[in-house]
Amino acid sequence: MSPISVTLLGTGSPLPDANRAGPSTLVTAGSSHYLVDAGRGVLMRLAGAGVAASQLSAVLITHLHSDHLTDLTDVITTRWVMSFAPTPLTIVGPPGTGEVVDHLLAALGPDIGYRMAHHADLGYRPPVEVVEVEDGPVEVAGEATVFCAPTDHKPVHPSIGFRFDHGGASVVVAGDTVPCIGLDELCAGAGALVHTAIRKDIISAIGIQRLVDTLDYHSSVEEAAQTAARNGVSTLVLTHYVPAFPSGGGDEWRELAAAHFTGRIEMGDDLLRVDVDPT
Numbered sequence: 319m320s321p322i323s324v325t326l327l328g329t330g331s332p333l334p335d336a337n338r339a340g341p342s343t344l345v346t347a348g349s350s351h352y353l354v355d356a357g358r359g360v361l362m363r364l365a366g367a368g369v370a371a372s373q374l375s376a377v378l379i380t381h382l383h384s385d386h387l388t389d390l391t392d393v394i395t396t397r398w399v400m401s402f403a404p405t406p407l408t409i410v411g412p413p414g415t416g417e418v419v420d421h422l423l424a425a426l427g428p429d430i431g432y433r434m435a436h437h438a439d440l441g442y443r444p445p446v447e448v449v450e451v452e453d454g455p456v457e458v459a460g461e462a463t464v465f466c467a468p469t470d471h472k473p474v475h476p477s478i479g480f481r482f483d484h485g486g487a488s489v490v491v492a493g494d495t496v497p498c499i500g501l502d503e504l505c506a507g508a509g510a511l512v513h514t515a516i517r518k519d520i521i522s523a524i525g526i527q528r529l530v531d532t533l534d535y536h537s538s539v540e541e542a543a544q545t546a547a548r549n550g551v552s553t554l555v556l557t558h559y560v561p562a563f564p565s566g567g568g569d570e571w572r573e574l575a576a577a578h579f580t581g582r583i584e585m586g587d588d589l590l591r592v593d594v595d596p597t
């Protein structure tokens with residue numbers, strides 16, 4: 319068994335898709351599970367991967383765009399209600415995460431009140447601990463060693479990527495970013511890079527301004543591949559497909575990436591699992 323595996327829980331984007339959940343990636347290191355981002359439908363896909371909310375060592379948020387955290391409330395609530403003893407949830411994210419989580423908990427106020435009043439053994443509110451980070455080691459439970467570094471998703475700021483190391487294997491989850499020095503440093507010699515990407519050629523040809531606006535703060539398929547190649551990454555895992563391709567498709571995406579990166583390229587449907595071996 320590989321020391322680390324990556325499961326693409328949600329390969330979609332803000333555009334609703336019947337077959338693709340919102341951005342979310344599960345990193346499993348040994349027996350520890352780390353959830354990176356919590357987009358639309360995350361707990362449905364986490365169930366599909368055979369993991370319960372109570373089993374997560376931490377939730378790590380790359381940035382505060384809604385598509386990356388819209389179902390964080392579901393993670394908070396489900397972990398609280400489906401655990402039979404206080405099970406603190408660690409949420410790691412860039413500065414500003416604490417304020418967002420405070421507001422989410424405020425929005426859940428009536429629900430929290432109802433459940434505590436109804437269940438005699440639920441005598442505590444959802445135990446949530448927020449850790450705000452920008453650069454350097456991330457102190458979380460579980461078997462992986464976790465680092466973060468700033469990415470460049472401006473004007474969305476701050477944004478961060480994460481690197482997980484375990485048993486000689488390593489994976490970087492970039493989130494949304496254009497190529498940047500912070501991501502390069504995380505990626506140096508990594509076994510795998512999970513990178514969101516958009517087809518800038520297609521989006522610019524469609525020409526709808528609201529979509530064209532997104533070109534300047536995402537990486538194209540080619541740019542994601544170049545980041546992997548430049549930093550000696552073994553496997554490139556593409557996700558967050560804009561526009562999405564049908565199940566079994568993606569050949570053009572693969573060709574665009576392969577023109578810049580000679581390593582292994584993985585992409586596909588929600589719940590695609592990629593094993594990451596030691597490098």
Ligand SMILES: [Zn+2]
Pocket residue numbers: 381383471474494
């Ligand atoms: Zn974003």
